[in-house]
Amino acid sequence: MGMTGERAPICEMLTAYAGSRRTAFHVPGHKQRAAWHVGNADERYQPLLEWDVTELDDTDDLHHPTGPIAEAQRLAAECFGADETRLLVGGSTAGNLAMILGTAEPGDLLIVQRNAHRSIFHGLMLASARAVLLPPEIDRESGLGVIPNVQAVAKALARYPEARGVVLSSPNYYGMAGRLRPISEVCHAAGVPLLVDEAHGPHFGFHPDLPPSAMQEGADLSVQSAHKMLSALTMGAMLHMRGTIVNREAVRQALRMVQSSSPSFPLLASLDLARRQLHVEGSKAFEPALEAVRRVKEGLPDTRFRSVGPRNDSGSGVGDGFRYDPLKLVLHDAEGRLDGFRIRDGLSARGCEAEMADARYVVLAFGIGSRPEDGDALIEALRDLSADSGRSDRTPERPRPMAMDGGTADIPEPVQFRRDRGGRSESVPLERSVGRTAAEWIIPYPPGIPELYPGEKINEAILYRLAEWKKQGANIQGAEDPSLRSVRVFLAD
């Protein structure tokens, strides 16, 4: 920590630049002056417009940094335990795309968990890569998919020695994280990198109650949405690189392709500030948020809502060998009267906005900006909602995700990814979809594992599974027809 970590090179540069009061004959066109004259928009933007500058010799170049951006990246690498960190202005999406594009050439094979974020699938499509899609293990308590187990990864690597890397998304949207250390060891024994989409875990490793980060567990690349749980502006993210297995220049080159050639300095500066906050405050930065969660958990027994995950207050869960992010509170109605959507709506009506809901759960995301009194507000809303006699139209049952065993199932055949054929598609009845190629995502929540992704060929086994989900009345996200009577497929060539 010490003096170096207290520096914020991009902010210092911007402060000096704004203070020099030069007349701008360069972009952006607003010339650091807000003149929209509507509501209080001008007052809202004006202070930050002074930092909305362009890439000049003084301000540095994100794609070939040599000045303050390079220095901010060195400090970030130090803070997050990486050998090299790249600040991202295109969100974890940009990092995930670059992770895949920088690792796989057309036709190269990657081992990828099936419940990866869409941006991972988009990366596979843009890279024209092949992938073995491994089903994740299911957390028994919640029925949610986490990551494939280490045996499955080892088996896949043994069967496909040509694999160029293993791609995992951990933690999942619900804050459940896999144990990555054994997997990184298996990867390194096979000479391939472990690439982790850690979008939801930028805070991992910074407090004893938080799970360790992918970097700490031996990952070679990790991508973190610094805006999700830390204090950066939305779209601010980081890509961390460690070790020598990864071709770093290929990753940097991929970032130059997918990110704007006019990056936002207010965004970059917010990443610098978010990193500095961790450097300076360390684990203390998360105490207010953890205290907020503690207050909610203390009050939960007085309500009919229960949380998924560890029962102890420390937040370090065990589950099925998974770890739980204590800053994600996953609640359900123990009396089964309200489904996740109704809980979310009930909380919203009481002034508390949740992160997401599914047929069973509501997810409340705390963050570095949360305050203890936020916990008071939430428990008060939960108490009030608990006293409400409301009932959902359909009582949510404990989900019965169909077996997609992360360990013992056979390793699937590789799939060749490609970009879809330009959206020329049609909707067909589910029962007549066999043999067609899906043009949409079908993702039941929980467990949040895609049953179908755009480009996947629909076979009898898939049809059976979709029919089962339909029978269960599952909550299907992303599909054009959530009732699964029909499915969108590409027109035949």
Next chain:
Amino acid sequence: MGMTGERAPICEMLTAYAGSRRTAFHVPGHKQRAAWHVGNADERYQPLLEWDVTELDDTDDLHHPTGPIAEAQRLAAECFGADETRLLVGGSTAGNLAMILGTAEPGDLLIVQRNAHRSIFHGLMLASARAVLLPPEIDRESGLGVIPNVQAVAKALARYPEARGVVLSSPNYYGMAGRLRPISEVCHAAGVPLLVDEAHGPHFGFHPDLPPSAMQEGADLSVQSAHKMLSALTMGAMLHMRGTIVNREAVRQALRMVQSSSPSFPLLASLDLARRQLHVEGSKAFEPALEAVRRVKEGLPDTRFRSVGPRNDSGSGVGDGFRYDPLKLVLHDAEGRLDGFRIRDGLSARGCEAEMADARYVVLAFGIGSRPEDGDALIEALRDLSADSGRSDRTPERPRPMAMDGGTADIPEPVQFRRDRGGRSESVPLERSVGRTAAEWIIPYPPGIPELYPGEKINEAILYRLAEWKKQGANIQGAEDPSLRSVRVFLAD
């Protein structure tokens, strides 16, 4: 115009949302509270953090908009003369990538001007497209490359009837725009779309002194950096679509692939505000900037600096049939004592920051935020610099760009683009580079036309041209060795 154009749906939504004072249990992690405690960073960010929210039912979804974002896009389409407009948070880079990815499947052929922006080349690489690279016509007065002429485009379309579209970048970085109407007519007669990277021309068509926009001239797709000349935040851009030739769903799908799944609302709102400003103020919005330019041009005869382009004050130039953006002032030293870099540095020392410089010219970019007094500041700096007896080490000659005739030359053979081989490259002496594949850009300014792009095979003709530029002591941008003694090439497979 009227009431509808005065609306700003995204801003209205954010104002209402911020005013509802709900407690956030969703991302972003800062929870609308700045707590970095360094300098005045907290005060700078706080007002806008209240608008830095996430995609919720209330706030809308950029990738599948149905609420305020959809409405803002409809207003933008109306304002910019498009049938459909998509707001972009990834800059024109995202729009250019999507324009190519949405038009070309692997192996498809596009007709592309050789001096296109790098993002166009990156799009070709990601799309694995083939391209016929047409040299642009050179503006005789300035020696700068603009766009290929209509005869060259027609010839290329006749020779390659399988072409899926024509891709142009207009205006160029110096503000010179080609006449697009005849080209769009040739394209439509051939049944292919005209796609225009209009990053530098978001203001075109909004004032009688400004050239018409690509949409007005019949383009099917155009991409504009609303931050460059209008008042949006940096990275704010728009993609406009018109007519029925383009598969719009394919373009939308490509945008979903290359843009963040957590888009920035302050950025989106700034696009809404920038559009509203044009809708409400119309041509008046550009009067202050045009007056600033007028004041500079009036004062120029008292200095030894001269501007490229139209001599009249109205800004409507003729040149070689090109149009000049009056808001880009391109200056050089009529006595040939200072090169473009020295002029830039001299102006910077006098408090005026230029957009860019090359061996001969300095480019001053005015924008919608420029004020008449900015012109006074610039002319004062120019007068002072003019009185200075300074001299560059090397006197910049009028550039002698080698013939790359946009009309009469033979149509080049198509090139198959692909992503490079992961950055494994080496530097070799220029004279030993024939037969190797370039791993870097070599772009002499002026004329700003790539002599070599990553992936291009170096042949004797290219070597000759590079040796000529080296002899001229050209200003080579982007190259590892700007002296051109060596060039970076990929390692042999």
